[in-house]
Amino acid sequence: MLELPAEMWRRVKSGPLWKSLFRHGYPDSRKNQSLAVFTNVFLHLHPVKVRRHALAIPYTWCMGGLSFFLFLVLTLTGTLLMFYYRPTTDLAYADIKDLETVVVFGQILRNMHRWAGHGMVITVFLHMVRVFYTGSYKPPREFNWVVGTLLFVLTLVLSYTGYLLPWDQLAFWAVTVGYNIAQAAPFVGNEFAFVLFGGFQLGANALLRFYVLHVVALPLATGFLIAIHFWRIRKDGGISGPL
Amino acid sequence: MIRPHDDVTTSSSGILGRIKRRQLLRLGFLGGTLLALGEMSALIYPFMKPNKIVGLGAKVPVGSTASLMAQFQSTQDVPILNTLGRFFLLHPEGGIIAAYRKCTHLGCTVPYVAAENRFHCPCHGSLYNKKTAVVEGGPAPKPLQLFHIAEQNGTLIVDTNPLNVIDRQKNEWDPSVLEIKA
Structure with a gap:
């Protein structure tokens, strides 16, 4: 009675469509298990085998993975927020208020974005603390420590640029403090702040620039570095072992 | 090979x-x-690098000396606010000055408070004189900075570039900063 579906399944698996998608058999042998990982574009960044000690949660507290998870949450919720938010000085604040009060699920998406943003700063920081205290920055992982440091800076800059977008008093004055800090840089400070913020004080230019940086330039750079970061973990022999 | x-x-x-x-x-x-x-x-x-500056940084025309003086006379020297250019026109003895509206303490936007007859910063309570913008109290270390004013075909033009201001260090009125005498 099951012969017909079994025959159909066999045909599907031997057909050109199946073979164009999958290059290995069911992962029940060591070879196919390995192939399942490194023929998959999403899994190939991950080591084929993980050491037993690395699975103990207190070793890492999953802080790197949580940072990446929050990055994905921020990408998804941020993309949805972009459908309603318009980065101009007369519309931005009202759009955020509409998201909070009018748009269906707008409030939870906006708050998820905000809290995940704060959370990512925390988890990335704790991840760096863990890497430092386990000595995981030592050779051969010193290059990945540098990549991680750049990712930490990008996380802070993403947080800072996003801070301005609600265009309320808190955002305006907090970023004004940043403007004054940029101006304090020796020799190039005034020029740098003028070019980056697009004016002598925060205005329409600064809001639009921060928006473009926040939704395009910085996430792209971050995603690029995350890919290198993960690939490099694998190339450096997986997660670091006990000292 | x-x-x-x-x-x-x-x-x-x-x-x-x-x-x-x-x-x-x-x-x-x-x-x-x-x-x-x-x-x-x-x-x-x-x-x-923007070429077109709107608001702070632009050169703002504010009318003729005579019309401004007439306004000062009718209002008993109440400062004239220019919101976009972020400055007040003031009338000290003998002329007109343009005071940059940024508190010299920590940079808040300073309003003129009519009930007190002077400027009163809402952030930390710095007080400035109504006519000269020198400090009358509070934590501000020096008077409000002044923008340069030029007269062009009878119209006063305020240059609101905040990187090119008259930065008074002493907390007293000094008539030598006057660029427009009236």
Whole structure:
């Protein structure tokens, strides 16, 4: 009675469509298990085998993975927020208020974005603390420590640029403090702040620039570095072992 | 694999004699990449630097000396606010000055409070004189900075560039800062 579906399944698996998608058999042998990982574009960044000690949660507290998870949450919720938010000085604040009060699920998406943003700063920081205290920055992982440091800076800059977008008093004055800090840089400070913020004080230019940086330039750079970061973990022999 | 002979050189002297083909290609590729990056930076930097300034930083026309003086006379020297240019026009003895509305303490926007007859910063309570913008109290270390004013065809033009101000260090009225006398 099951012969017909079994025959159909066999045909599907031997057909050109199946073979164009999958290059290995069911992962029940060591070879196919390995192939399942490194023929998959999403899994190939991950080591084929993980050491037993690395699975103990207190070793890492999953802080790197949580940072990446929050990055994905921020990408998804941020993309949805972009459908309603318009980065101009007369519309931005009202759009955020509409998201909070009018748009269906707008409030939870906006708050998820905000809290995940704060959370990512925390988890990335704790991840760096863990890497430092386990000595995981030592050779051969010193290059990945540098990549991680750049990712930490990008996380802070993403947080800072996003801070301005609600265009309320808190955002305006907090970023004004940043403007004054940029101006304090020796020799190039005034020029740098003028070019980056697009004016002598925060205005329409600064809001639009921060928006473009926040939704395009910085996430792209971050995603690029995350890919290198993960690939490099694998190339450096997986997660670091006990000292 | 076919490799070019190492000993074949087209000319024996000069730089061409010493650089091999692959080195030349490598240098060319590297140089081309660096050139492209340099060109992109040379494009992006001036592109990001705004030419058109709205509000603070622009040159703001504020009318003639006579009309401003008439306004000061009718209101008993209440400061004239220009919100977009972020300054107040004030009337000290003998002329007109333009005070940048940024508190010299920590940079808050300073309002004129009519009930107190002076400027009162809402952040930390710095007080400034109504006519001269020198400090009357609070944590501000020096008077409000002044913008330069020029007269063009009978109209006063306030240059609101905050990087080019009259920065008074002493907390007393000094008539030598007057650019428009009336």
